[in-house]
Amino acid sequence: MYICVDNIEGGIINKKDIIEWVVFLLVLFLVWSHVNVVVSNSMYPIMKRGDLVVVKNAYFEFDPNNLNVGDIVVYNAHWPLYQYNEIKGTISIDNKSFLVFGGEKTRPVIHRIIGKLNIDNKTYYIIKGDNNPTYDPELVSSSQIRQKAITINGKPLVIPYIGYLSIWLKSHVYLVIILLIILYLYDHFRAKDKEEKK
Structure with missing residues (x-):
């Protein structure tokens, strides 16, 4: 058919x-949807910039309210885009200060959970990059968690270097678009030329 x-x-x-x-x-x-590209060395040495980390997706494959200290997660972080998000104030918990953000601009960050809190029956996490000197500046709600790294014997499942392709494509997207347009035009004119020769 x-x-x-x-x-x-x-x-x-x-x-x-x-x-x-x-x-x-x-x-x-x-x-x-089951890999995450590492774009910095904040989790060095267990993962480096350009690595792919194999992950599970929140809600479909795990409950983001039931994570543990030591889990490596990908979350929607407001702090990397602080200039686009209003800082509403700070909150202090266990001698740690966190920024409270308003706004919807976020960037995915892959870091490790170092603390878990229950505030007003809601789950929050303190998160830190293994290679960073201090914890991330915002208290992370369970609704911000997107993915969790799959681990084998306590180590995340990492595919080295493959993520560089994604990093390169994102930083050179205009070149990719131009190349696709050129390829399309080449195919189009080649097909038209064949038609005319018939």
């Missing part, structure tokens, strides 16, 4: 091709 959709080459795309593309995209999505 064929679905009559003309492609650039003037042929027909069959149902099998469509199914293969859908399966490929689903697998790509599932794989990509």
Whole structure:
């Protein structure tokens, strides 16, 4: 059975091709949603900039209210984008001071839980990068937790260096877009030229 959709080459795309593309995209999505790219050395030596860390997703694969001290998590942090978020004040707990942010601008950060608190029946975490001299400047609510690193024998499952590709693509996205446009135009004019020669 064929679905009559003309492609650039003037042929027909069959149902099998469509199914293969859908399966490929689903697998790509599932794989990509279970890795996190490390963009700094704040967790050195267990993970470095450019590493991929294999992770589980909050709510689907674990409950972010039931994490433990020592777990490595990815959370939506306000403090890296402090200039875009209002600082509403500070809160002091156990001789530690934390900033209280207003605003929605966040950046994912992968650090380790070093403390767990229950305030007004809500779970909060104190989080720190292993290589950082002090804890992160905000008290992290369980709703900010996105992912948790998968560990084997207490060590996170890390794939070294592969994340550099993602880091490079993000910093050179305009080059990727230009390259895709050039490839599209090349294919388009090549197909048009073939048509004219028929």
